[in-house]
Amino acid sequence: MRYELLYNHMHQIISEHVFEDPSGQTLKSRNLKDLVNAVIRFREINGLPPGDPEQEIATKYATKYPWLVREDLSGEKVPQNQSLASGEAIWRWVQKVWNSPPKLPLLTPEKYSDRAQICRSCPHNLEFNARLEGGAELVRRIYILGRGDGAADCGRCDIQGWLNSLAVMLPDAAERAEVLTIPDHCWLMTEQAASKDAPGEEKP
Numbered sequence: 448m449r450y451e452l453l454y455n456h457m458h459q460i461i462s463e464h465v466f467e468d469p470s471g472q473t474l475k476s477r478n479l480k481d482l483v484n485a486v487i488r489f490r491e492i493n494g495l496p497p498g499d500p501e502q503e504i505a506t507k508y509a510t511k512y513p514w515l516v517r518e519d520l521s522g523e524k525v526p527q528n529q530s531l532a533s534g535e536a537i538w539r540w541v542q543k544v545w546n547s548p549p550k551l552p553l554l555t556p557e558k559y560s561d562r563a564q565i566c567r568s569c570p571h572n573l574e575f576n577a578r579l580e581g582g583a584e585l586v587r588r589i590y591i592l593g594r595g596d597g598a599a600d601c602g603r604c605d606i607q608g609w610l611n612s613l614a615v616m617l618p619d620a621a622e623r624a625e626v627l628t629i630p631d632h633c634w635l636m637t638e639q640a641a642s643k644d645a646p647g648e649e650k651p
Contacts, residue, residue: 566604
């Protein structure tokens with residue numbers, strides 16, 4: 448169920464509006480609308496997934512202050528919509544790469560072009576708009592991690608939960624893959640097979 452906050456309800460809370468962000472930070476404001484904006488700014492400044500602050504606050508208020516919430520019957524937004532869910536997933540993956548960047552140089556377009564083409568034609572490749580689904584900070588981090596480069600129109604991987612345009616550039620992408628059940632046509636499968644078939648160094 449999706450809720451709507453009643454910002455102009457005549458019976459507002461006398462004390463401060465409070466919201467505990469999943470990050471552990473407690474945000475407070477005298478005004479309900481200001482609380483929503485405070486959560487948005489807090490997440491932007493700290494590079495956290497944007498989420499849906501208004502809906503998150505409304506969900507908590509539905510039981511705590513039900514007179515400030517009503518069910519949203521507009522039908523314009525769908526609960527747990529796929530766009531929001533995919534944005535959160537990509538945010539988490541990009542954050543992992545941000546915290547543990549590749550030690551080796553990124554692959555050049557000549558080297559990752561085959562990977563990118565496989566992703567583009569893969570049925571598990573889903574469209575993803577980083578700016579619309581993740582926000583400006585996600586776009587900035589993707590740009591920095593990719594050093595301004597990236598394979599366009601590669602979308603996101605429905606299996607690995609990563610951003611294909613950045614993943615194809617990573618020389619250690621296979622090590623970052625969290626799902627081991629990979630389709631035969633995937634470049635991860637091809638490269639893993641090639642790695643196993645490659646002759647090893649002869650030991651004295």
